[in-house]
Amino acid sequence: GIGLNRQKSVTYGNRGMTLEEDINISNQYYLTNDIAVIHKKPTPVQIVNVDYPKRSAAKITEAYFKKASTTDYNGLYKGKYIDFEAKETRHRSSLPLKNFHGHQVAHMKNVQKHSGICFIIVKFSSDGDIFLLDAGILVEYWDLQHQGGRKSIPKAEVVRRGHSIPSGYLPRIDYLKVLNDVYL
Amino acid sequence: GIGLNRQKSVTYGNRGMTLEEDINISNQYYLTNDIAVIHKKPTPVQIVNVDYPKRSAAKITEAYFKKASTTDYNGLYKGKYIDFEAKETRHRSSLPLKNFHGHQVAHMKNVQKHSGICFIIVKFSSDGDIFLLDAGILVEYWDLQHQGGRKSIPKAEVVRRGHSIPSGYLPRIDYLKVLNDVYL
Numbered sequence: 001g002i003g004l005n006r007q008k009s010v011t012y013g014n015r016g017m018t019l020e021e022d023i024n025i026s027n028q029y030y031l032t033n034d035i036a037v038i039h040k041k042p043t044p045v046q047i048v049n050v051d052y053p054k055r056s057a058a059k060i061t062e063a064y065f066k067k068a069s070t071t072d073y074n075g076l077y078k079g080k081y082i083d084f085e086a087k088e089t090r091h092r093s094s095l096p097l098k099n100f101h102g103h104q105v106a107h108m109k110n111v112q113k114h115s116g117i118c119f120i121i122v123k124f125s126s127d128g129d130i131f132l133l134d135a136g137i138l139v140e141y142w143d144l145q146h147q148g149g150r151k152s153i154p155k156a157e158v159v160r161r162g163h164s165i166p167s168g169y170l171p172r173i174d175y176l177k178v179l180n181d182v183y184l
Numbered sequence: 185g186i187g188l189n190r191q192k193s194v195t196y197g198n199r200g201m202t203l204e205e206d207i208n209i210s211n212q213y214y215l216t217n218d219i220a221v222i223h224k225k226p227t228p229v230q231i232v233n234v235d236y237p238k239r240s241a242a243k244i245t246e247a248y249f250k251k252a253s254t255t256d257y258n259g260l261y262k263g264k265y266i267d268f269e270a271k272e273t274r275h276r277s278s279l280p281l282k283n284f285h286g287h288q289v290a291h292m293k294n295v296q297k298h299s300g301i302c303f304i305i306v307k308f309s310s311d312g313d314i315f316l317l318d319a320g321i322l323v324e325y326w327d328l329q330h331q332g333g334r335k336s337i338p339k340a341e342v343v344r345r346g347h348s349i350p351s352g353y354l355p356r357i358d359y360l361k362v363l364n365d366v367y368l
């Protein structure tokens with residue numbers, strides 16, 4: 001009955017969307033409202049075998065996930081090239097560097113070297129806090145870990161050097177507002 | 185023996201690389217030499233079923249090709265957002281518009297509206313000629329076809345309003361040289 005439905009929808013609301021879903025919906029909002037053109041890249045897949053049945057669509061029957069060589073998202077905002085990676089962590093007090101691959105970090109360095117705007121969006125799922133952190137800070141920690149540095153970025157550092165992204169209704173995660181303040 | 189090997193390599197040389205392979209190699213050259221950061225997006229795939237065997241990699245056992253909602257390539261050159269689609273046609277005297285999807289053309293319009301650099305690279309495989317054509321011209325023909333216009337862009341128009349891309353050794357297809365002359 002009604003009670004059950006209400007409870008279901010509360011449960012659904014509590015579950016929360018993933019960070020990626022929220023960002024995709026925000027990007028759709030930005031696109032529809034002519035604010036920015038930012039898309040998630042397709043998941044990279046190594047296709048090994050495809051069947052071509054008569055009279056129906058080609059069917060991939062064997063494929064494997066590949067490591068991404070770039071970041072999840074890129075696009076265009078106010079004439080600028082934008083590039084970022086989204087990461088959600090259950091860790092309460094740090095973002096482990098093992099959430100990134102060497103190729104991704106190298107890509108971020110390249111983007112910054114070529115004057116693109118590059119950052120990460122981090123969500124601490126324990127409390128729902130979301131931050132925008134410049135890719136340069138990730139690169140700093142990434143490089144230091146190979147010289148005996150720590151294997152994660154402390155949340156305190158993300159709070160201090162990053163920028164809190166308020167979450168709202170439309171867009172859900174208004175990271176372009178933060179970009180405006182920080183980069184533009 | 186040697187004769188056979190030589191013949192094989194000649195055959196391989198004659199076969200020719202696809203336009204996409206040539207562009208990917210050129211992009212790798214641009215990246216390695218710190219000229220630009222431009223990548224092909226992964227092929228979009230709708231994943232329906234995945235097996236997770238013990239002690240080995242997740243295997244996708246059912247998936248289908250999806251229509252791309254954007255273009256094949258994007259990235260960053262001299263601080264500018266670059267976005268393009270590559271198309272090869274066997275038609276001798278025109279590029280049929282059915283090589284494009286409505287979503288792709290809409291995406292190209294959006295990129296140009298937001299001050300990105302957007303174009304197509306067309307290869308006429310009958311004679312190997314390669315051109316860079318501003319996306320605005322594709323959009324023109326795309327929109328006109330729905331008002332009784334023709335369903336293809338004449339090669340003569342590509343020659344007149346586009347820009348020939350010389351092919352060489354490294355990079356194979358130096359489209360950034362043309363970009364320099366036309367857009368920057």
Ligand SMILES: [Mg+2]
Nearest residue numbers: 072085086087
């Ligand atoms: Mg991610």
Ligand SMILES: [Mg+2]
Nearest residue numbers: 256269270271
């Ligand atoms: Mg293509």
